[in-house]
Amino acid sequence: MSDVLLDVRNLKKYFNTPNGVLHAVDDVTFTLERGKTLGVVGESGCGKSTTGRAILRLHEPTSGEVFFEGKDVTKVSNQEMRHLRSQMQIIFQDPFASLNPRKTVSEIIGEPLRLYKVHKNKKEQQDHVLELMELVGLSERLVNTYPHELDGGRRQRIGIARALAMRPKFIVCDEPVSALDVSIQAQILNLLKQLQHDLGLTYIFITHDLSVVNYFSDEIMVMYLGKVVEHASSEKLFEHPTHPYTKALLSAIPVPKLGEKKKRILLKGEITSPIDPKPGCRFAPRCEYARPECFERTPELKENEPGHFVACHFSGEF
C-alpha cells in the first residue's frame, strides 16, 4: 500500500431518537491516500456529513476505528485529540452560519492561532492572519470587517483561511460551495484545488452535486442511508457505475448541453427512514431490479475489481 493518511474501519454513528435508533452512519470503511481527494456523495440524510464529522470526532463515533497517520483518533486522550485537531480541519457548508457574527475577520481567522498559542505576540499573529488572507484571496482591507458585511464567496474564503491557519494535513470540506452562485462556486473550487496542490492537502469533499464531485475528486464514495453502496475512482464510477442507485443518481444530473436527451432512470418513491432499518439492502424498496433476496440479506461492500467496491447482491448482472 502506498502512503495512507486516513484509514476508517467499520465506522458507525447511531443517534437515539424518541422513535428508535437512527443509523446515520452504518459500517463505513475506506482508506484515503495522502494528497488525494475522496468525494462523498449522496442525497440529504444519507449520512455523508455525519461521516465527516465522526471522523473528526465532532460527533463521537458509536463504534469503529479512524486511523489518522496510524493513530486511532477514536481512542486518543483529549489532550492528544487537541493536538490532532490542528492537523484535521473542517470547512462548513453555510458561510452565513459558521462564522461568529460578533468577531472581525482577523479575529475569526486568528482564533485557532490564539487558542493554540502559536505566536508570542499580537503583531506576529496579525502578520500570519494577513498571510492567510492573501493565500485565500481576501484583500487586506477587509481585515477589520464583520462577516455580515461580506458576501457568501468571501465568507467561505474566511472559513477556508481559518481551516488553514494551523497548517493541517487533512480537511473535511462539507458542501463548501453549495450555498454559492455558480460563478463564485467555480472561484472557490479553483482555490481549493490550488491550495491542495501548493500545500499537499488531503481532502474529504462532501457534496450532493455530482458534476462538482467528478471535477474535484480522485475517488468517489456513494452513500445511501448510512451505507456505502459504491466506491471507486472518479473515472471508473462515472464510466461504469455498477450499483443501481449510482446509475440512477448519475442519470438524474441535468447536463447543460443540447441534443443529449439521455434516458433517465426515474427512481420510485423517496428515501426511506434510517430509524431502526430492517435487514436487507436499504435501497431495495426503490430499486427496479430488487428481488426477494434483497429484502432479506444486507449486501456486503465487495471489491468487484481492483479499487472498485460495490454493495449489491446482483451487481454483475445488469
Next chain:
Amino acid sequence: MAENDVKYTLDIKDLEVQFKTVDGVVRAVNGIDLSIQKGQTLGLVGETGAGKTTTALSILRLVPDPPGKITGGTITLEGKDLFAFSEKEMETIRGSQVSMIFQDPMTSLNPVMTVGDQIAEVIQLHDKIDQKGALEKAKAMLEMVGIPGNRSTEYPHQFSGGMKQRVIIAMALVCNPHLLIADEPTTALDVTIQAQVLDLMQKLREKYGTSMLMITHDLGIVAEVCDDVSIMYAGRIVEHGTLEDIFESTSHPYTEGLFGSLPNIENRQEQLKPIPGLMPDPTDLPSGCTFHPRCKYCKDICRSRVPAVTKLSDTHLVACLAYEEGTGVTLGGDGNE
C-alpha cells in the same frame, strides 16, 4: 397589439423596478423585455441578485410596496395591460390565470392547515364550488401529482421536501393557469427527487398547454425544459435566444462565463474558468455596461457606453458593445488573461 393577443401569453416591455432603502435606491430591474409565446417555456437565468424573482413578482404585481415600486414599462398578459387592473381584479388573476411556484417548499405552505384544505381554498377562491366538491377536486389533483388522495388530511410537516413541492405544484395548477411562474422550483430538492419533479411538471404542462417562466440558475435544467432562454445580469437581459442560440452560439461574455464556471461532467481534466469578481452592488451599479468590471474583454468604451440590444438573428439578441459597429471591442481569445 392585436396580434399579440394570439401569440403571446406574456409580453414585458422595458420593465423597471426599484426599491427605496436607507442605503439608497436599489435598481433591481432596469428595463427588461421578455415575452413568452403560448405553450412555450422561457428560462430566466442569472445569479443571486440579478433581479429574476423581482421580475416574477412584478408579473403578479406582488412587489412589496413600499419599499419596491414598478417605475416604468408595461406588462401585457394575454393582450391585456396588467397595470390597468384593479387590485380586486388582480386577486382573481393570481392563481387562476397566473400562478407561481416558489423556491422553498418548506416555507410556502401553511403549517397549521391540511394540504387538502390548502388546495381546496384555492379552488373555492376561483370557482363557484362547495367545500365538499373542492376537497374532492383537491384530492384528484393530489393523485395527479403522485400523492395518494387519502393523504389530503395530513399537514405539511408530515410530507418530505419533494412531496411538499408536489403539493405546491398541485396547488399552482389546480385552476389551469395560462402562465406558470416557477421560481427555482427544484433548488431545494435532491437530484433524484428533482428529476421526478421536473418530469412531473413537464407532463402536466404538456397536458394543459400551460406557458411557463422557469427561473433558475441551473443551465442543466434549462437545457432540459426550456424553449427560449434569457440571461439576466444586474437587472438587465444581456442575452436572449432559443436554446440552440444560447448553448451553441453563446455570445455574451457573461453567458460564456456561466458556462465556463460549470464543471464538465465528461471531461474532468478541464479547468474551470470562473468569472472574476462579484455581482455589483445594486445601489451603485457600474457605469456603461454593468458587466464591465468582471469582463475579460473590457475596453475603455465599455466603462462609459451602455450597450444597446443587437439582433444577431431573428431569435438571438445580445447586449454587448462587441456586437455594435465601430466600438473596437472584440471578443475571443483569452482577453487580458
